[in-house]
Amino acid sequence: MIAMKIKSIRTRVLRWNGKTVAPQANFCTNASDALFERGDSMGSFRFHEWLICEVETDNGIVGIGNAALAPTITKQIIETYLAPLVIGEDPFDNEYLWQKMYRRTHAWGRKGVGMVAISAIDIAIWDIMGKATGKPVFKLLGGRTKEQIPVYASKLYGQSIDALAKEAQSYVDQGFDMVKMRFGWGPKDGPAGMRKNLDLVKTVREVIGPDRDLMLECYMGWNLEYTKRMLPKLAEFEPRWLEEPVIADDLAGYAELNNMNIVPISGGEHEFTNFGFKTLLDMNALSVIQYDTNRVGGITAAQKINALAEAYQVPVIPHAGQMHNYHLTMANLNCPISEFFPVFDVEVGNELFYYVFKGDPVPKNGFIDLDDDLPGLGLEIAEDALGEFEIIE
């Protein structure tokens, strides 16, 4: 293989201008629910923009990275601070490049948007390494650990009980053995809201039966006291996990809830790097780790978290499907399953990935597979289908 250097980085923000499905009332609990004025509280958690980050080498290989959080700011961070650090460098020095980006931005970049920007470049660098060696990224990370990846259908946002039951049935009919649903009510909604939440869970459990896994998502919309009251009521529905019951900064809250041992607590999609997860693991705060590779520090950071989590015997099930997560799941025995966002009209925006990129695998009977012969991440930018986006270069 000939030596190569990173020549340039191109970033584009894709702002969705196409049709969207408006969220219904009590669509999904979230951190803003605690505020005085709720309004469209899901507003700041809707992802209707995506960042594409293309890293090109001097021998013409283009690695594709991406990010979904605050893309316009992420773009500026990449252009202003990170691109100059990696241009001229060998992409195969990925650990050094990660450390260089991390340490040179350390005063402001360790968590949040700074780490999202590092993630986008790191994912592109792994795509380059795959393309340059002619190997899929998972083969560089440890290779195939499972015949296929079991995936869970993740949607079931707030709606009428009938519609919820119908949607849950549709996943059973498609062959999914695991589903994740959202809650609609939280601490401000009192006992009546609790009952409505329990009705949602009861509905989905009845549709999927006792032999399928049910996951419950709070998206940080509850608090410690409310969750402590809910856990015993939820136990009878035997959820596989209760996800992000409290805000990401309430580490002690996670630890207290998980140590109650009533329902396993999951989280981490708003946590960053191996240092963030070491703290959570030391506190026994999570029974399932859910980093998202395009936030947590890219594939380089995710692989370190995988090693750490394996030693603690805490499974890693990344947030979101998407290739950057699937390759890590395929390459790690301690990543048993993946999330899958069903393909629908644009609502939360999790679906946008399918509009921006081609190549994500389609589940068959609740499983996806990765191609052993497709180099890199196996993604292409859907250039010919980007007409519905405003593109910010």
Ligand SMILES: O=C(O)C(=O)C[C@@H](O)CO
């Ligand atoms: O899929 C998840 O785990 C999420 O947190 C998605 C988010 O959009 C809230 O439902």
Ligand SMILES: [Mg+2]
């Ligand atoms: Mg989640």
